[in-house]
Amino acid sequence: MIYIKKILGDKLQDYTMVLALVALAIIFNIISGGKMITSSNFQNLISGNAYVMVLALGMMMVIVIGQIDLSVGSVAGFSGMVMAIAVRDLGLTWWVGVLLSLVVGASIGAWQGLWVAKLGIPGFITTLGGMMIFRGGVIWISKSISVPAPRELKMFGAGHLPEWGPAFTGMNNSTLLLGIIAIAAFAFTQLHKHNRSQKAKELWPILVRIALVSVVIGYLTWIFGTGRPGTSFPVPGVILVVLVIIYHTITQRTTFGRHIYAVGGNKSAAALSGVNVQKTYFLTMLNMSFLAALAGIMFVGRSNAAGPSDGIGWELDAIASVFIGGAAVSGGVGTIIATMVGGLVMTVLNSGLMLMGVGADRTQVIKGLVLLAAVGIDVFNKKEGRQSIIGRLFPSKSK
Amino acid sequence: MKKLLTLLIMVSLITVMVAGCGKTPERVEPETTETETSETPEAPATAEAGFAADSVIGVALPWLGTQNWAEADEMFKSKLEAAGFEAIVQHADNKVPTQQQQIESMVQNGAKVIVVGPVDGSQLGGVLEEAAAAGIFIIGYDRLIENTTAIDGVVQFDSIKTGVLQGEALLAGLAAQKGEGPYNIELFGGGPADPNAPNFFKGAMTVLQPKIDDGTLVVVSGQLDFTQAATLDWDNAKAQARMDSLLSGFYSDKEIHGVLCPNDGIARAVITSSGQAGQETPITSGLDAENETVTWIWEGRQYSTIAKPTDTLVSKTIEIIKALQAGNGMPAPDETTDNGMKEVGIYALPPLVVTKENIKEAFANDPGRMELLK
Numbered sequence: 001m002i003y004i005k006k007i008l009g010d011k012l013q014d015y016t017m018v019l020a021l022v023a024l025a026i027i028f029n030i031i032s033g034g035k036m037i038t039s040s041n042f043q044n045l046i047s048g049n050a051y052v053m054v055l056a057l058g059m060m061m062v063i064v065i066g067q068i069d070l071s072v073g074s075v076a077g078f079s080g081m082v083m084a085i086a087v088r089d090l091g092l093t094w095w096v097g098v099l100l101s102l103v104v105g106a107s108i109g110a111w112q113g114l115w116v117a118k119l120g121i122p123g124f125i126t127t128l129g130g131m132m133i134f135r136g137g138v139i140w141i142s143k144s145i146s147v148p149a150p151r152e153l154k155m156f157g158a159g160h161l162p163e164w165g166p167a168f169t170g171m172n173n174s175t176l177l178l179g180i181i182a183i184a185a186f187a188f189t190q191l192h193k194h195n196r197s198q199k200a201k202e203l204w205p206i207l208v209r210i211a212l213v214s215v216v217i218g219y220l221t222w223i224f225g226t227g228r229p230g231t232s233f234p235v236p237g238v239i240l241v242v243l244v245i246i247y248h249t250i251t252q253r254t255t256f257g258r259h260i261y262a263v264g265g266n267k268s269a270a271a272l273s274g275v276n277v278q279k280t281y282f283l284t285m286l287n288m289s290f291l292a293a294l295a296g297i298m299f300v301g302r303s304n305a306a307g308p309s310d311g312i313g314w315e316l317d318a319i320a321s322v323f324i325g326g327a328a329v330s331g332g333v334g335t336i337i338a339t340m341v342g343g344l345v346m347t348v349l350n351s352g353l354m355l356m357g358v359g360a361d362r363t364q365v366i367k368g369l370v371l372l373a374a375v376g377i378d379v380f381n382k383k384e385g386r387q388s389i390i391g392r393l394f395p396s397k398s399k
Numbered sequence: 400m401k402k403l404l405t406l407l408i409m410v411s412l413i414t415v416m417v418a419g420c421g422k423t424p425e426r427v428e429p430e431t432t433e434t435e436t437s438e439t440p441e442a443p444a445t446a447e448a449g450f451a452a453d454s455v456i457g458v459a460l461p462w463l464g465t466q467n468w469a470e471a472d473e474m475f476k477s478k479l480e481a482a483g484f485e486a487i488v489q490h491a492d493n494k495v496p497t498q499q500q501q502i503e504s505m506v507q508n509g510a511k512v513i514v515v516g517p518v519d520g521s522q523l524g525g526v527l528e529e530a531a532a533a534g535i536f537i538i539g540y541d542r543l544i545e546n547t548t549a550i551d552g553v554v555q556f557d558s559i560k561t562g563v564l565q566g567e568a569l570l571a572g573l574a575a576q577k578g579e580g581p582y583n584i585e586l587f588g589g590g591p592a593d594p595n596a597p598n599f600f601k602g603a604m605t606v607l608q609p610k611i612d613d614g615t616l617v618v619v620s621g622q623l624d625f626t627q628a629a630t631l632d633w634d635n636a637k638a639q640a641r642m643d644s645l646l647s648g649f650y651s652d653k654e655i656h657g658v659l660c661p662n663d664g665i666a667r668a669v670i671t672s673s674g675q676a677g678q679e680t681p682i683t684s685g686l687d688a689e690n691e692t693v694t695w696i697w698e699g700r701q702y703s704t705i706a707k708p709t710d711t712l713v714s715k716t717i718e719i720i721k722a723l724q725a726g727n728g729m730p731a732p733d734e735t736t737d738n739g740m741k742e743v744g745i746y747a748l749p750p751l752v753v754t755k756e757n758i759k760e761a762f763a764n765d766p767g768r769m770e771l772l773k
Contacts, residue, residue, distance in 0.1 A: 035507045035508060038507065040506070040507060041503075041504075041507050044500070044503040044504075044507070048496070048499060048500050048503060139631065143591070143626045144591040144592070144626065144629060144631055145591045145592070145597075145626075146519055146520075146521040146522060146592060148521060148546050148739065154525055157525060158525040158526075158529070228532070228533070299496070301525070302499070302525045302526075303495060303499070303519075303521075303522035303523070303524065303525060304521065304522065304523075304524030304525055304546050304547060305519075305521040305522045305524070305545075305546055307495060307519045307521070307522050307592060308591065308592060308631070309495070309519070309592065309632070310495070312494070313494065350500065351500065351504065354489070354500055354501055354504040355504045355507060355508065357487050357489065359489060359490060360489070360490060360491055360492035360494070360497055360501075361492065364492070
């Protein structure tokens, strides 16, 4: 057992949700007679949920600073609709429409950030206002009729990477390339970290870790790459992965990232140690609405049209992902990667229940229970002096 | 303890492998005949192959919030199973993303035909194109599917005709019960995301507009546009709130004689609102012949509705599915309509106006509703 701990690193609690995720996927695969773990279903999972996960990225940061953003669904719907209408009525090229939409999203974020940061209005109130303003706005500008979106956008919402190169690989070569890059990048960062660390650690756990992760990525690459010809790891998934890398770096490696956690952990202490609390609030809220606009565009791409009810309830899905990912309601705790795992748990649950033919009504009930259970277990685990379930499985010599 | 754990982990690892390998993702070559069908939509009907008689048929309904959809849910389940198919019938709680994912899961489940009653007729393009690429037939149910080529035909009651009948029923009711004109009326439309709703309104206005122009009908509020009259998401509560404010704003010293209502729920909301405002019950149109409305018509509280028997619609849909199963392709449509991307074949069924005079004949074959007429 101690060996497993060496391979996986010290923070075994972080793997609770990953285990739950894998278990869910396997259970559903068995129940549904092998329909869960297939190329096309995995591709669907990603392209059908990437937009919620994009929202969850921003929401994680908002929750870490101790706020909440209820307006993301409305902002996503509004920005998507602005783009669709601008392209249709003003004759803009599609990418100008996309840029316009992102600018609109960022401006909305700046507006909300101003209320939260400068005027000190709680994010809950500010964004509750925003939720109404922009839901009304989208219905107003669209006259509550769906507007067709430019076809080029389909790439972002449901597109696949191109096929190229030799056929003997038996899979989509773009996906294969992505997989190889991912493995190489992981191996590189691990070895780099090892070389830089001061303490002389053993090398073998890292090599085993790299091998394990390579197998996992390799398996996923194979799953995503061997679907119907012309399909690959979906483009919205690529966008999501790029964003995850960017935001992981921002939150873990930059001053701004440290400020987010500092402000969320203890606002006064952070302010006294020279952190600009207002600026942190402002930028986090701005970033959230920017990501909401991006999510809106991705959804419009997938749907072929922007509709007046786009975005209803998305904020709740995003918030659920963040909390299942182990963020603390009081702020200061949460990571990008865990949030993504939380989002994937919801996604796999959704998909599995649908494959089993469970209706939308009971699916809601089950998702609600899972949310409660996940957060409950998390709180139970983290109570002082109590070992986590995972901790019991892997007793530590050092404790 | 450790050994036990190791064993457990081993077992679960093996399960992963088995589960993973058991379902080797295959590169499925789409069958050529079916691809051709989806690429040459103007000439439906020449897939020679058909498919197995016990195939999976997916039915994606928008929600179960009105009686017609709840009936469709029941009937599709029982009639598809009776016909020997394996039915997956799901409803999406009126959420577009949910419906998209449900359709994808039907593709996963190997459906040969997917029947779609869309939440929003223009927001399913991407998902349906994927399904069509997998060689699946897609039939629109009750609502047009717009803005995509991935649609093989739509079974519905003629929606313009429905509107015309609603308008005519309103005029007939006014003449019969409200004496000489001019009559004060208000207009209500359905949910704008449903492509039928503007058509109902348009149909009704072909009858009502000439009467408004010659002064027989007066729309006191002046709200004549569909966007002003529309009821978001067909939500009865929103219709009732709009009627409340119309009555308090425009009818404090006037009588309301009639209201164009696009469906029964909205008609009941309008009648309730009028009653609370101390008005006499206005003449209303309706749609769907919901149980509650059948009772109301029988008791004289609502003037008319239009029956679009779910039974007829479901039976027609299953008839088409059987033709596809036998390899006969899509039957020749009654008419076609432009959905923004292609001409879609429409299988149009005739709607039926129901008032207190003909209600017994109208539901003679419907024991459930006859029960209400005692």
